[in-house]
Amino acid sequence: MNMFNLFNRKAREEKIVAMQDNNESYWTIVRQQFYKNRIAVFCLRLVFSFVFIALFADFLANEKPLVAKYENTLYFPVFKEYAVDLGMADWQPEFRNVSWKDLNYDFVVWPLVPYLPRNIDVINTWVGPFDSQNVESSKWKHWLGTDDLGHDVLAGMIHGTRIALLVGIVSMGIAALIGIFFGAIAGYYGDDKLKMNIPTIISYVLGFFIAVFYAFGTRSYVLTDAIGTSFGSFVVELFWSILLFVAIMAFFRILVFFINKIPLNFKKISIPIDILISRLIEIVVSIPQLFLIISIAAVVAKPSIFIVMVIIGLTTWTGIARFTRAEFLRIRNLEFIEAASA
Known part of the structure; x- marks a missing residue:
């Protein structure tokens, strides 16, 4: 099957022309343009294939059967494994610390790959x-071979x-949140739009450090x-830390509101937020990323794959921040924005 038949190029292009004649919506046109790019379509299908494999990995490669009839009782071991991991069920005594391969089943359906990554075939x-x-049948064959440990x-x-x-998803999600936040602030306020008086600045700075200390320092x-x-436990605890951080900052925001009610003529000064964030980005970029990742990982008491995700997210946000800042600056200088601000 060649590329022409794979993507049905001719049929797709005819459909696009017909839809353009019907004055389709913006997103319809975007989808049409996307389908014209055969490489992009192929990559999207490839990503969907990886997502499918990731979601159903336990059903594609597992030492446990998908369906098994044992001693006249029907079992679904792979499904039950999820319930056991969630604490909603427990294995029967005959299935604890047992080799699933050696059981005498009345009927059994195995996954395509009847192994887990941790299984060792010493032979x-x-x-x-x-x-x-040296396997009993082709069903137990290692289709891509084994490593030095089996x-x-x-x-x-x-x-x-x-x-x-x-x-990739978690680390880039963290990087996107941080990058979009800092980039949007830098691009929107610039160096002259954010003006505060001295008591307000002191209150916000003090509140920020107190919030960081109590939300993340004491809960480190x-x-x-x-x-x-587990990743779920980390998400829950991180949520409570963020909630505590927001609560403390909200308290200081209310405090600033009452401070500004005091009839004192404090002069407002411009805060060069764009310069500050740009210098922060340059500092992070100037540090070798690998060295930064190793340094952060060294101070973590219990390294795991989840902390690696967080570290990658905390060290790769600068590019997103720069792009977001540039887009905000471009949009802010458009004619209709200037006309609305006049």
Whole structure:
């Protein structure tokens, strides 16, 4: 099957022409233009394939059967494993610390790859996909071979897809939040739009450091333990830290409101927020990223894959911040914005 048949180019282009004649919406035209790019369509389908593999990795590569009839009772071990992990169920005594492969089933349906990445085949170590393998049948064949310890390579790739996508999505999500926040503030306010008096500046700075101390400093051990436990626990504890941070900053915002009610003529000064954020970006960029990641990871009590996601997110936001700042500056200088501000 060639590329022409793969993407149905001719049929798609005819459909696009017909839809353009019907005055379709903006997003319809965007979708049409996207479908014209065959490489983009192929990459999107490839990403969807990776997402599918990541979501159903436990059903594609697992040492447990998908469906099994054992002693006249029907079981769904892979599904039950989720319930056991969530604490909603427990394994029967005959299924604890047992080799699922050696049980005598009345009926069984195995995954495509009947191995987990942690399973070790001591007989077939360091074998290739085309090498002779000492297995009972082709069902237990290592289709991409094994490593030097006997781990199935294909099972590792399937389950590794989940980790790879999770690292990319979470780390870039954190980087996007930080980058968009700082970039938007720098681009919107610039160096002359944000004006505050001295008491307001002192209150906000003091409130910020107090909020960081109580929300993240005093709870650093709680956050570290949550990272070592599970990603869900970390998200919950991080949510409470952010909520505490927002509450403290809200308190100081109310305090500033009452301070400004005092009839004292404090002169407002311009805060060069754009310069400050730009210098912060330059400082982060000037530090070698690998060195920064290693330094942050060294102070973490319980390193895990989740802390790696957070570290990558905290060290890769500068590019997003620069792009966001540039877009805000461009939009702020458009004619209709200047006309509305006049």
